[in-house]
Amino acid sequence: MEEVAIVGAGELGGALAYRLARRDMVSHIRLVDARGQIAAGTALDIMQASPIGRFTTSVSGYSDITRAAGAHVVVLADAPGGADWQGDAGLLLLAQLAEIAPRSVVVCAGAAGRELIERAVREQRYSRSRLFGSAPEALAGAVRAIVALETNGSPADVALTVLGVPPAHTVIPWEEATIAGFAATCVLDEPARRRIAARVPALWPPGPGALAAAAGDAIACVLGYSRRTISCFVAPDGDAGRRLRARAAALPVRLGAAGVAATRLPALSDRSQVALDNALLL
Numbered sequence: 001m002e003e004v005a006i007v008g009a010g011e012l013g014g015a016l017a018y019r020l021a022r023r024d025m026v027s028h029i030r031l032v033d034a035r036g037q038i039a040a041g042t043a044l045d046i047m048q049a050s051p052i053g054r055f056t057t058s059v060s061g062y063s064d065i066t067r068a069a070g071a072h073v074v075v076l077a078d079a080p081g082g083a084d085w086q087g088d089a090g091l092l093l094l095a096q097l098a099e100i101a102p103r104s105v106v107v108c109a110g111a112a113g114r115e116l117i118e119r120a121v122r123e124q125r126y127s128r129s130r131l132f133g134s135a136p137e138a139l140a141g142a143v144r145a146i147v148a149l150e151t152n153g154s155p156a157d158v159a160l161t162v163l164g165v166p167p168a169h170t171v172i173p174w175e176e177a178t179i180a181g182f183a184a185t186c187v188l189d190e191p192a193r194r195r196i197a198a199r200v201p202a203l204w205p206p207g208p209g210a211l212a213a214a215a216g217d218a219i220a221c222v223l224g225y226s227r228r229t230i231s232c233f234v235a236p237d238g239d240a241g242r243r244l245r246a247r248a249a250a251l252p253v254r255l256g257a258a259g260v261a262a263t264r265l266p267a268l269s270d271r272s273q274v275a276l277d278n279a280l281l282l
Contacts, residue, residue, distance in 0.1 A: 001027035008078030015212035036063030084110030111205030133233030136250035138206035167204030169279030
């Protein structure tokens with residue numbers, strides 16, 4: 001089994017470590033935080049829960065970023081002070097990871113991941129396939145929950161994704177969404193879809209629990225436990241990259257052992273395509 005390193009042992013990092021441990025997807029989780037005692041304490045708390053939760057994944061806490069070396073996946077969770085990794089501090093961390101963990105897949109779990117990915121690809125020539133952000137999937141989950149309430153159904157029966165630049169410029173491709181196997185455009189009329197879309201900005205940024213769940217799902221895809229297509233922040237290359245004018249954005253992606261395996265732009269209505277183009281030209 002593979003190992004995962006999580007940088008930041010705050011609310012998000014701790015929630016993700018516990019979630020991964022309970023799912024027994026990895027052999028070992030390395031919690032890395034400059035505040036070594038917090039990382040060690042969080043790791044101990046999770047390990048004490050293992051007999052109750054009946055999981056076998058081991059968790060250890062460290063203060064040295066070099067402990068991320070050799071991990072299949074490195075997650076950027078909480079920066080010092082509880083904020084997201086972003087700006088120059090985030091770029092410095094990515095530069096360190098490029099040296100000590102050049103083959104690791106890097107997941108930006110926080111809501112500020114889009115800007116960091118864009119800068120890393122542009123300024124550091126960071127690998128587009130090995131760097132992505134999982135926060136859009138948390139937003140998609142929140143939208144699924146609202147759709148379920150609107151239709152008096154279950155979120156598990158709702159299949160949809162989100163595109164664009166949250167929060168204000170989020171595009172929901174209703175043309176591909178389904179509700180209990182039926183086309184969403186047949187179940188929800190235009191006023192209902194607009195009403196749901198109008199609520200999306202208030203759902204951003206997602207909370208640490210939702211962000212941890214989204215990052216956990218992304219890691220499951222990277223490790224081969226799931227083949228779902230999920231919404232992630234990416235800086236795509238090829239045809240999608242040209243259409244996106246090289247900006248990082250939320251797009252549906254398929255993940256694999258080396259990171260982003262495929263990126264696709266779904267079929268959009270003229271209205272949705274214009275909204276996406278406008279978002280990416282901001």
